[in-house]
Amino acid sequence: MNKTLVAAGALLAGLSLPAVAQQRSIKIGFVSTFSGPPAVIGADMRNSFELALDHLGRTMGGLPIEVIYEDDQQKPEVGKQKTEKLILSDHVDFIVGYIWSNVLLASLKPAIDSKTILISANAGPSQIAGELCSPYFFSTSWQNDQTPAAVGLFMNQKGVKNTYLIGPNYAAGKDMMVGVKATFKGKIVGEEYTRWPDQLDFSAELSKVRAAKPDAAFAFYPGAAGVQFLNQYVQAGLKGQVPLYTAFTIDETTLPRQGENAIGIPGAQQWVNDLPNDANRKFVADYKAKYKASPSFYGAQTYDAALLVNSAVVAVKGDVARKADMIKTMEKADFASVRGSYRYGNNHFPIQNFYLQDVVKGPDGTVVLKTVATVVKDDQDVFHDKCAMK
Amino acid sequence: MKAFFTVRNIVIGALLGFLALLPLYVVVTGQFFPLTLFTRIVILALAATSLNLILGYGGMVSFGHAAYLGLGGYVVGILAKEGMTSGFVQWPLAIAASALFGVTVGALCLRTRGVYFIMITLAFAQMIYYVAVGLDRYGGDDGLTIYRRSEFAGLVDLSGNVQFYYLCLALLIAAIWLVSRLVNSRFGIVIRGSRSNDRRMQAIGFPTFRYRLACFVMAGMMCGLAGALLANHTDFISPAVMHWTRSGDLIVMIVLGGMGSLFGPLIGAVTLLTLEEGLSRVTEYWQIIVGPLLLFIVVYARGGIDGALAGLHRG
């Protein structure tokens, strides 16, 4: 009965409605967090995306671009709903965004089921790098475990013998801890997962860190939580007592509020604002000129996502129905990325360098991030074997 | 003779007709989004109808009714993850789990009244919410994606959107019919009598506690079924579906549509959710009228939309 209805409907539709297949513009759906404390990250991503579109002359493959921004409110079920709306109601050609790993995991199925190309400009859960990998998924960021693994290597270099791990209790937090443990050679004397996202008061956990007296502590707290964690770490008097190593806890969106508390606290990243390549220099300079602020790694990854989409659209000359061809082009990562060139693994996650970043006082007195060293070159995530592709 | 073609009956009839014919429109235009939206509306209307049974007719203000949505949903989700995707197993278990929760919670809660009843139902809902948050294997707060919908050995294909929609609609109509039979039976009279004056009902000789508990459990089972439907519809379940503010949303639907009326919950669900979908495209500040509107209805227009429509006839 269903099939008859569909057939009748399709006939009617085919006869009566104008051909919908004509592409008049490239529609891109953008899912990020635009409300609540993390809104500053969403704003950074949006600004960077808009800047990229400006640099592309607001067209891709000759067609104008239409972006629809949706707020996931940092909640998996809302992100999923918004993703579905973008696909079913707005009929977008691409979906970009996703700060949070749990939101991405909830939103993946509708995109894959509808064969819509989804580009994660931040979240990199291990499941999507492994068994849940899909040809329609691309990452312009990293896989969650890679960055903390780089920090672990650095901690070994520094002679840290034991450490206390602390992070939020959701998909990305768990990935981060696994990542550190994969490379860190010392002993783990404590492992705490705090409630996410509403726990911003770390007094209980910081007391335990102090009591354990580790050589060092490792923390992963993105966004506003990073501000709170770092400031409370300093307020508790821990900064001088227990050296802190971080991933994604100190970035250009959190530095203004962390200020001098962040000085001397290292982290790892695949992009730092002072990377010496032309695309990056242009990105950072134009961003500062247009928005009067410094872009963060979230923004850099989103900028790259726009360029990645563009490379695909240009290759098919605007005919976005040719998904297989677009995917083939995207797999080449043939565009000028702000992190320098990189290539894709079989699971569509980047194979790239990771750098050590430190926080110092800049020439004008403000605190800035700067690259100190390359921790690891051409690093690939450890889950690509679990992916059935290629 | 009671007039059949009252304004209210015409509106309800038109609404039912619209719901029945929606898939035709969707298939013709190829716009599948309205079908997704209205499937969700129908499922939530089922949940609201179940709550109306105890709240509207029984005066039992449960602020934890969304817990059943979660219970039903998690039974489906957990079984699906563990490899059991047969709807013939999942759905009865979802209803049974809801019945068990309802009996346990009801036996304790129904000893209290007024705001204490509200608080204790909320407490139990929060407890089960935290149990779900604590289920590390099933995603905890991140939620659980459901990769295969409930299977019924070929009888009904739930992944077919139109079939699924009609199933939900049929279940909603069946639920409304069931509620109408219940409230107009002797059972219903005891429940409604117990709402206005419990002592008098007991004095007449009815063991009201047992009746109210049975009513509470039935409402829970109906909502558990809605939960199983919702999990299938969204292919996803997370503790958020059980949060107390979601119970609040169900209550808003009932009050808006008309408490203690058969079609009130459906009217409320349709109104609230289409407003949400429609107005949000016009302005992002539309919600500012929902709050005062609710307050207004509570103070001045107790019958909700259904009551207002009925009043038009008397006009």
Next chain:
Amino acid sequence: MRDEVILLIEQCLNGLQFGLLLFLLAAGLTLVFGIMDLVNLAHGSFYMLGAYFAATFAALTGSFVLGGVLALAATLVVGMAAELIAIRKLYGRDHLDHVLGTFGLILFFNELVRLVWGPAGMNLPLPPYLGGAIEILPGVYYPAYRIAVIAAALMIALLLYLVVMRTRVGMLIRAGASNREMVGALGINVQLLYTFVFGAGAALAGLAGLIQAPILTAHIGMGENILIVALVVIIIGGVGSIRGAFMAAIFVGIVDTVGRAFLPDLFRLVMTPAAASTLAPALSSMLIYVVMAIVLVVRPQGLFPVDGK
């Protein structure tokens, strides 16, 4: 001092701080409930408004303390206005109407805040003199801000106690909580009393909000989660009883904090750290609701009820 003892002291202080915060929130709620027999779900909205006002005024005046004082005044005004315009209509109705009406107010205030301040939330940075740690006992460092919070909250609690127990207004409040009809019959302007009590309750909630603002940042919907805990506190303590609210709040604060701190270690003996950290806070949160359910079934008037109930 031994490490375990230091840890215990710190955790107890953390629990005390959280408990006192809950008390500030619960005090207003229990007064309104006890005297006006009104369940005010929108109490959390005043908590949120206090945070936003404080962030705004602190940014405008450049002073943390001045910003806080102005925020309190502003929240008091908003509270009294809400009472005059909306809450007043709900007196005498059944509890469902209160719940629905004030739920509507929650939705309204959330949208109002979004309209006025935007969706992103606001920060309230701590002044430098509150930003460090103080060695309160040899070897025991505790953040200065939290010590300030504990001290301030204890002072407010004392002030509240003195007002309620030793002044005429306080006597009216206590009388109203025990027998509201009698107070009206004695010729007291009950309307005015109600407006004042509601406003004071809102201001206390606002104080709790502005205290939390430097840590949580002011954001929309921040009142919803803590409101439920405050309701649990007043049920356990006994509706209308300030003393009950105090005891129950400290109890809940310590149980939640200590549970969060030590339960994961206990669970880690039998499961992975991630699973332990998932289950433990869930369990300690559940525990509070279990206690409330027990109280409701066994002793519904609460553990420290007002006399006359």
